[in-house]
Each structure stands twice: as structure tokens, then as C-alpha cells.
Amino acid sequence: MNLMLFGAPGAGKGTQAKFLIEKYNIPQISTGDILRAAIADKTEMGMEAKNFMDAGKLVPDSTIIGIIKDRLAEPDCKNGFILDGFPRTLAQAEALNELMKNMNINLDKVISLNVPDELIVGRITGRRVCGKCGASFHVEFNPAKKDDICDYCEGELIIRKDDNAETVKSRLEAYHTQTSPLIDFYKKMNLFIELDGTKDVSEVTKDMIEALS
Ligand code: AP5
Ligand code: MG
Ligand code: ZN
Numbered sequence: 500m501n502l503m504l505f506g507a508p509g510a511g512k513g514t515q516a517k518f519l520i521e522k523y524n525i526p527q528i529s530t531g532d533i534l535r536a537a538i539a540d541k542t543e544m545g546m547e548a549k550n551f552m553d554a555g556k557l558v559p560d561s562t563i564i565g566i567i568k569d570r571l572a573e574p575d576c577k578n579g580f581i582l583d584g585f586p587r588t589l590a591q592a593e594a595l596n597e598l599m600k601n602m603n604i605n606l607d608k609v610i611s612l613n614v615p616d617e618l619i620v621g622r623i624t625g626r627r628v629c630g631k632c633g634a635s636f637h638v639e640f641n642p643a644k645k646d647d648i649c650d651y652c653e654g655e656l657i658i659r660k661d662d663n664a665e666t667v668k669s670r671l672e673a674y675h676t677q678t679s680p681l682i683d684f685y686k687k688m689n690l691f692i693e694l695d696g697t698k699d700v701s702e703v704t705k706d707m708i709e710a711l712s
Contacts, residue, residue: 555669
């Protein structure tokens with residue numbers, strides 16, 4: 500199953516991806532996580548991306564498309580994958596179509612988690628992420644079982660550098676101007692499924708699994 504999770508920053512893509520990994524045994528491909536790993540490793544790509552990410556701006560398409568091309572070629576993607584946070588521009592979506600055509604595979608569904616802007620700031624400022632596996636928690640809405648420790652891998656929970664009220668504004672703006680045109684793009688391809696992302700985490704998971712079966 501080749502899936503895409505779509506939605507604004509903080510809509511719950513990363514949170515729901517964790518359930519899909521377990522249910523379908525396919526990897527999550529989060530361009531945000533890959534870029535953060537590159538920053539931690541201080542690679543050239545990471546250092547270039549860092550300024551864009553800290554400012555809440557999109558990283559250039561050429562960098563992102565290169566990342567995805569390499570990642571989809573890895574053997575663990577053979578039985579499917581979950582795209583999380585990619586594509587985010589029309590150029591990226593077109594590059595993905597081309598790439599998948601060359602690989603002789605299709606996208607099965609695009610699942611959109613719809614959450615209004617008013618709820619996004621609270622979600623992002625209360626988020627804690629695992630420094631080791633990238634899992635997302637929330638101090639109020641989705642707390643880890645043990646304070647500051649990841650439920651999945653016992654890694655330490657940290658606050659992402661771009662998770663502040665100021666950067667959220669730029670990220671939302673990037674979403675509305677550069678990413679939202681993809682809604683029509685995937686509606687035209689008949690792949691777009693919209694879910695109410697304001698429900699509780701477990702209810703969204705239930706709706707998602709139902710939409711996929
Ligand atoms: P990325 O890491 O993708 O960040 P994002 O899109 O801003 O999305 P988030 O990870 O913030 O949100 P999410 O939807 O995963 O929400 P989560 O599940 O954590 O990208 C970061 C940066 O990298 C970008 O700004 C850009 O610079 C760059 N980048 C990445 N990909 C790129 C691309 N393709 N092109 C160009 N640049 C790119 O949930 C959020 C919070 O809400 C958590 O605390 C969670 O516990 C809580 N929560 C989740 N679900 C619920 C619920 N149902 N109810 C209540 N709370 C909930
Ligand atoms: Mg995420
Ligand atoms: Zn973890």
C-alpha cells in the first residue's frame with residue numbers, strides 16, 4: 500500500500516503514521532524527520548536546510564526531490580510506504596508522479612487530516628517529540644506514559660526548534676500558499692480522502708483505518 504498523509508503542520512500526520520506502520524508493516528517517509536537527522540549529522544544538506552526550517556519556510560524542491568528519490572529506492576519500500584510531509588509543492592507532486600511512473604507503482608490513497616488554523620498553534624506549542632525515533636506526543640492532548648520518555652523506544656522527549664508560536668505562522672503561510680494547491684491536484688487524481696483531524700487521536704486512527712479498508 501502506497502499512502503500519503505496530507506495536512507497542515509501539526510495536523511497529526513506523524514502521530515497517525517505510527518499506527519499505519521504497525522498495521523501495514525510499511526515504513527514512514529517523513530521528509531521533516533530526514534532533514535532533522537541530516538541537521539543532527541551536520542551534513543552539507545542538513546546545514547543548508549536548517550536555515551529554511553528554522554524560519555518555517557519550505558526547503559528547496561531540488562533537495563527534497565533528491566531525498567525522496569533515494570529513499571523510495573531503498574528495499575524496505577518494496578511493499579509500500581507512508582509519505583508524511585511530502586509532497587508540499589506542485590513541483591514535488593509532479594516529480595513524485597514521474598518517479599512512481601518510472602518505478603511502475605501507483606499511489607493508493609492520499610489521506611488529508613483536516614484541522615483549522617486556530618487549533619494548530621496549541622498543538623505545536625504543546626508538542627514533545629522523541630529525539631531518537633521522532634514519535635510525537637502532546638503535554639495535554641496526547642501525553643507520553645512516562646514524563647519526557649518516549650512510549651515506543653524510551654528515547655528522551657524534546658521540543659523541536661521550529662515549534663514556537665512565531666515559526667508556526669510562517670509554516671501555516673507556507674502551507675496555505677504552496678501546499679494547499681495539492682488538494683485539487685489529488686482530487687483530480689481521485690485519491691483524496693478527507694478526515695476530521697480535530698477528533699481524538701484514537702478516533703482519527705479509527706476513521707483512517709476504515710477509509711483504507
Ligand atoms: P515537518 O517535520 O513535516 O513538519 P510539519 O509539516 O510542520 O508538520 P508537523 O510535523 O509539525 O505536524 P504533524 O502533522 O506531523 O503533526 P504531529 O503528528 O506531530 O517539516 C518541518 C520543516 O521541514 C518544514 O517547515 C520545512 O522547512 C521542511 N520540510 C519538510 N518536508 C518538506 C517538503 N516536502 N518540502 C519542503 N520543505 C520541507 O502532531 C502535532 C501535535 O498535535 C503533537 O503534539 C500531537 O501529539 C498532537 N496531536 C496529534 N493528533 C492529535 C489529535 N487528534 N488531537 C489532539 N492533539 C493531537
Ligand atoms: Mg510531523
Ligand atoms: Zn522514540
